[in-house]
Amino acid sequence: MSSGPQGLMGSLRFRLLAATLLGVSLAMVLAGVVLNGLFHEHVMRQFEKGLAQQLDQVTARLSADAQGQPLIDAQALSDPRWQRPYSGLYWQLDDVTSATTQLGVLRSRSLWDTQLALPADVLRDGEIHAHELSGPGDSRLRVLERTVRPHEQVRWRLSVAADLNDTNEAVAGFQRMLATSLASLLLLLLAAAWAQVAVGLRPLMALQQGLNTLREGRTTRLAGDYPSEVQALVDNFNSVLDRNDEVVGRARTQAGNLAHALKTPLTVLDQASRQTNTTSLAPLVREQVQRARRHIDWHLARARMAATTGLPGQRVPVVHTLQGLVRVMQRVHAERDLAITLEEGDERVQFAGEAQDLQEMLGNVLDNACQWAHSAVHIRVWSEQAVSSSASLGRCRVEIEDDGPGMPAEQMPRVLQRGVRLDESVPGSGLGLAIVQDLVAVYGGELQLQTPAKGRGLCVTLRLPAASA
Known part of the structure; x- marks a missing residue:
């Protein structure tokens, strides 16, 4: 919570304690005024009663x-x-x-x-x-x-x-004792109010910690015992999470069904065009099939991103994911005998997002590096602390560097555009880095292309939100 005046005034604890202090202080002042007035009136009444008895005694002796x-x-x-x-x-x-x-x-x-x-x-x-x-x-x-x-x-x-001297001294002594008693009572009531507010707000603090744990990906649901007034909120929030999972699952199923429904006729068209390549229609069919496939891949990736990005309770180990991708790339590019190396990094580094999205980003970048590399691809992973006090999560940083021909600096922004390929002789759809760029942007990360210090090849740097260890 902010320590400034605005943050202090916005604190529920401060509001409750301030209202209690104001109300109890006012009650103590009124009680002091009323009790002092009653005591003074009682003392003076008794004083005059005794004085009246003296007057009666003197009157009885008058003759x-x-x-x-x-x-x-x-x-x-x-x-x-x-x-x-x-x-x-x-x-x-x-x-x-x-x-x-x-x-x-x-x-x-x-x-x-x-x-x-x-x-x-x-x-x-x-x-x-x-x-x-x-x-x-x-x-x-x-x-x-x-x-x-x-x-x-x-x-x-x-x-x-x-x-009246003795009487006034008695009243003054009572006033001092009353003030001391009321001040002590005020302190006790404020201490009791502080304890009451602390106990009363403890479930909300536990709920805040649970939300932080959920956001950091340590759990997928809010758990714990809460008072009945808060438990209803927790149950409703968990119901929303369940509903969200259901919607995401249905969206994925529909996207998969769409992909299967479209890929089969596209495959038939592609095969037919290859069999009739003597006609002028064949190149056009093949071109349109490739364009349709690119659009399908693009929109499926965008639909999956919109459905899954930002869901709470997600965390994926980065090093473990890269190890699996390295094994896949070694098999895919086995005929080229590439040296794909992964530096030993902190295995506790975890991505705050979905595993499939992380595999999509790292897989596209790694596959692109393997396609252009001459002989080696080098991968480095480490964690970065939050750059400001307002950032609650740090960053995980992944660098994938190849020893290929690289590219001019002025061409680097173009390869992040959808469907752009600098070299048509290399197989691919031109969507890989564009999809990566979109995914990184959705997660609030950064994608950077640069020439390595050795002066050749390409280094792709991904900065992604990291879940706390």
Whole structure:
């Protein structure tokens, strides 16, 4: 897979993990906000509940003396913080009978020489208001206040306050613990998502490896156990391969039937023309028969190429094929006593294609070399690595060199054309190298003609796709 941005965005693994990361991160943030809000609300509710109990306690101790002045017995209050200066727990009584409020008519010893600067608001009897304001030492205080009427003409405001520092520290500690917990949970969920994606995509990776093996010719079918969602695809793909084999077999049969059907009458015509060679018709018949045969051979070769080239699961050992062709050529050209030599090469070199196509290409080139050679034909085989990182397969290279008369460089492109023969005295149809050229092109290979370094003869080089060892 490409490592660039486009390849990364096209990766199914990246898409799944990115979507999981985005979704889980959003869920963690929302969970953090909601949990923090709920915890803060719960803590403040409990804080105000305890403060309301303190307000009720102070209210219960409030009374009036004989002159109607407020009186609170501080010793009757149970919490010792009321007596300790700046302890964080305070109470204060204000006289709001007149339009001008008298602050701090009574206050707890813990306030020492300070007063609670409460905001001016209207309180109905028995109603409790809550405020947050600054207290001694710039501390933040939570205040609850209520009005008390000892009789109709007198109205007092009683308030209690507590320092929020401990509560805020508790909330901050919870936030830190929550953030750490959610971050750890996020990492665990991402690890689980990575494992889930890896396990989920493993069948697809196995399928990719199976396709590579099929393309490289190591097998002819996709095999292995896949999940039910993927197995249907594998079964359908194998069905396509079976159908393709069936179509190829039927095409070959039909091509063979056509060849047999046409060659018999052509043979009869050829024989008849030879028996009546005194007439002017005989040369014409022989010429037309030869042309018909060339066309039949040409079209049969093209039909076979179109039917078989590019099928998956094909690999042919090159050296073994050449050994068989060398034995055939030694028998065919036995009267000429040619020295046909095959250099020892890597026997693991394999052609990524059909055996009959390889035999067609190598056989035509080798037969052509034997026809033109004076005394020797030399064959070399080796493998070449892929020329670029994008090429998944390497090349197998075959050189067939003869010591014949060779040909001028300007004539070499012409001999690759269908039916062209530079020397009519040499038997043949002129289709051999043309068919080889077409086959090589279909397989994406190269065919090159050149004069050997020794300056005589002809060297034909074939570069063909190689199956991995």
